[in-house]
Amino acid sequence: MTDPQPAAQPDPALPAPAPADPFRPDPALYGPERRERILRAAVRDGLLDPEDALLAGFVDLDAVAATVDSLHRAFEDAGEVLHTFAAKANSLVPVLRHLRDLGMGCEVASPGEFAQALAAGFAPERIVYDSPAKTRAELRLALELGVAVNIDNWQELARVDEILAERGAAGTRSRIGIRVNPQVGGGSIGAMSTATAHSKFGITLADAGNADRLLAAFRDRPWLTWLHCHVGSQGCPLDLMAEGVAAAVGFARKTNSELGRRQVVGLDIGGGLPVNFDGDEVSPGYPDYVGRLKDRAPALFTGEFRVVTEFGRSLLAKSGFTAAYVEYTKTSGGRPVALTFAGVQVAARTVFAPDSWPLRISAHDGTGAAKHGEPVEQDVAGPACFAGDLVAKARPLPLLEPGDIVVLLDTGAYYTSTPFGYNSLLEPAVHGATVAADGTVRFSVLRRPQTVEDLLARTGG
Numbered sequence: 001m002t003d004p005q006p007a008a009q010p011d012p013a014l015p016a017p018a019p020a021d022p023f024r025p026d027p028a029l030y031g032p033e034r035r036e037r038i039l040r041a042a043v044r045d046g047l048l049d050p051e052d053a054l055l056a057g058f059v060d061l062d063a064v065a066a067t068v069d070s071l072h073r074a075f076e077d078a079g080e081v082l083h084t085f086a087a088k089a090n091s092l093v094p095v096l097r098h099l100r101d102l103g104m105g106c107e108v109a110s111p112g113e114f115a116q117a118l119a120a121g122f123a124p125e126r127i128v129y130d131s132p133a134k135t136r137a138e139l140r141l142a143l144e145l146g147v148a149v150n151i152d153n154w155q156e157l158a159r160v161d162e163i164l165a166e167r168g169a170a171g172t173r174s175r176i177g178i179r180v181n182p183q184v185g186g187g188s189i190g191a192m193s194t195a196t197a198h199s200k201f202g203i204t205l206a207d208a209g210n211a212d213r214l215l216a217a218f219r220d221r222p223w224l225t226w227l228h229c230h231v232g233s234q235g236c237p238l239d240l241m242a243e244g245v246a247a248a249v250g251f252a253r254k255t256n257s258e259l260g261r262r263q264v265v266g267l268d269i270g271g272g273l274p275v276n277f278d279g280d281e282v283s284p285g286y287p288d289y290v291g292r293l294k295d296r297a298p299a300l301f302t303g304e305f306r307v308v309t310e311f312g313r314s315l316l317a318k319s320g321f322t323a324a325y326v327e328y329t330k331t332s333g334g335r336p337v338a339l340t341f342a343g344v345q346v347a348a349r350t351v352f353a354p355d356s357w358p359l360r361i362s363a364h365d366g367t368g369a370a371k372h373g374e375p376v377e378q379d380v381a382g383p384a385c386f387a388g389d390l391v392a393k394a395r396p397l398p399l400l401e402p403g404d405i406v407v408l409l410d411t412g413a414y415y416t417s418t419p420f421g422y423n424s425l426l427e428p429a430v431h432g433a434t435v436a437a438d439g440t441v442r443f444s445v446l447r448r449p450q451t452v453e454d455l456l457a458r459t460g461g
Contacts (some may be wrong), residue, residue: 004105011106025066030318031280032362032370034060034107035196038433039323040368041441047431050366050403054367055324055341056369057416057430059090059446061098063319064412067282068102070084071311072288077294080302084128086271086312087113089413092430094446095316107271107310111138114147124171128268128308130228131203137325146173146310149269150228152202157217164223170188177226180205180213182247189235196243201230205251218255218263227252230270233313235356237274238284242292244270249297252305267300269293271311275318277358277410280319296453313413320412322428323364326404327383336378338400342408343382343389345425346416350391351382361408363397368405380406384423418445424459426450 028034038058042048048056052160066082076083084105087096091113096106097120106117106128117127124145129138132152140163141158142149151157157178164172181202186193192293194201204210218224245267252264276283293300300307324342331337348356361380363371382389391408400406408415419427427450431443455461 014233025063025070027280027282029060029063029066030282030364034063034435035321035362035407035409037435038441039069039321039405041366041433042323042369042431042443043366043405044136045443047429047443048325048368048405050325051449053429053449054327055322055346055428056449057320057322057346057411057446059095059316059320059412059430059432061319061432061434061444064098064316065102067315067319068099068104070307071225071286071315072103074290075307076302077290077372078307079301081307081309082126083309083311085244085315086125086245086310087117088418089312090316090320090417091116092417093120094432094444095417096122098432099315100126105308114138114142125356128310130310130390136163143167143172143174146424148175148177148226150179150226152179153427154203154213158414167366172223175226175266176223177228177231177266178203178217178224179228180214180248180251182206182229182244184231184240184244184247187232187234187236187240190205191353191356192234193232193236195229195231195240200394202228211251214251215255215258215441219259222263226266226268227264228268231272231309233272234274236272238289238292239296241272241289242296245293248297249299249305253299266303266306266308268308268310271309271314273311273314275313275410277317277360279360280318284459286314290366315412316383316412317410319410320415321411322379322411322416323405324408324409325366326400326402326406328402329400331380333370335394336376336399337381338404338406339381339383340391340406341383342380342391342406343425344386344422345382345420346428347382347391347408349414351389352395354390359411360392360406361392361395361397363400363407364405364407366403369398371398371404381423411412425456426452426455 063127084107085099085422086107107128109116123271124147128148129142179202181204183206186196229248231241324340326338328339344351376399377394429449430446
């Protein structure tokens with residue numbers, strides 16, 4: 001990681017963390033005591049300060065490592081597996097580098113994410129390029145470097161035909177597949193469901209003529225050897241996800257049978273394991289999903305196919321939190337309101353779709369210690385200049401006061417790592433944290449805070 005910060009001294013007010021179970025993530029890694037330990041250390045080290053560092057994100061790198069280990073262990077029976085991290089979930093280069101060091105590959109869906117993956121040191125053969133709108137330039141570069149490519153539609157397939165014809169004898173080392181939409185339905189959040197009848201992603205399996213056309217595409221292209229399927233993420237139940245994978249496996253086996261050769265050698269089953277945003281428990285776990293896959297798609301575990309996964313949110317969400325100071329408090333319509341520096345710029349999904357993306361919030365005093373007291377229903381508002389900039393509404397919490405700290409939980413993915421530039425609010429720092437056996441917390445910079453000078457340079461000033 002980059003730019004290590006001075007190590008804090010062990011906090012005598014908190015117990016030392018217990019050793020983790022070597023076979024599964026230690027629940028304490030995701031609990032309130034550990035978060036408080038990291039938060040108090042951040043205040044002591046000046047990473048949070050009521051004058052100079054009003055907002056920051058934190059990623060517990062030990063918890064990330066434990067989650068990655070649980071993923072690898074869950075799929076041990078699947079033979080040759082490449083687990084890639086969906087870079088959209090947290091595209092900070094030091095985070096990607098940490099995941100690379102833990103044995104992960106990287107799934108990217110834009111030129112920016114592609115560049116970040118390369119900057120993090122991922123070997124091209126451990127990168128998967130997914131996007132429904134790849135340009136010729138993106139495809140040429142991916143095929144030149146040997147990056148895996150999942151083709152989204154018939155026109156893109158024709159484009160890849162042209163590029164490979166241009167390359168002639170040079171060919172490509174890339175694993176090339178087609179993304180199929182099994183059309184198994186959606187989950188509780190429509191925007192996160194990608195296997196509906198009318199999804200923008202992939203080639204539909206059930207639409208008239210597509211199955212035969214796909215079979216012909218594989219027959220005519222010896223280099224087309226993979227299938228890709230991703231049913232969705234948050235809000236999609238495990239059974240629905242497994243049903244979509246089973247459909248892809250079934251089509252792969254049918255293709256190989258009808259062509260009389262092992263044409264489809266691998267299956268990219270996507271990611272999408274949902275995250276528990278209601279409590280500290282890590283559920284469902286990767287073993288839960290593997291159990292569904294063994295029931296619905298047992299061929300994944302026979303060695304018949306190589307496997308790629310693309311998990312993102314489930315690998316990082318519960319390992320991160322966002323902390324912000326309360327600047328002012330007031331009462332409006334009889335309900336207290338706490339004005340903080342954590343709003344739409346770091347929690348866009350929660351602000352714009354609070355019913356789909358509610359966040360737990362914990363209250364702390366200025367030292368980072370948990371606040372206690374009778375819960376009072378209050379709004380927790382951000383600094384943006386529109387009325388809907390709320391991260392919580394009528395939330396029962398100990399009554400917040402200026403100088404307190406609010407913590408947005410489970411925000412290691414998609415929150416501070418993906419800021420929204422509303423009101424030209426500055427992007428906050430993001431810090432990595434590790435905790436030694438004696439309880440000492442050490443920090444590293446994952447993203448430095450944006451300055452006004454940075455903002456002016458980006459906006460033509």
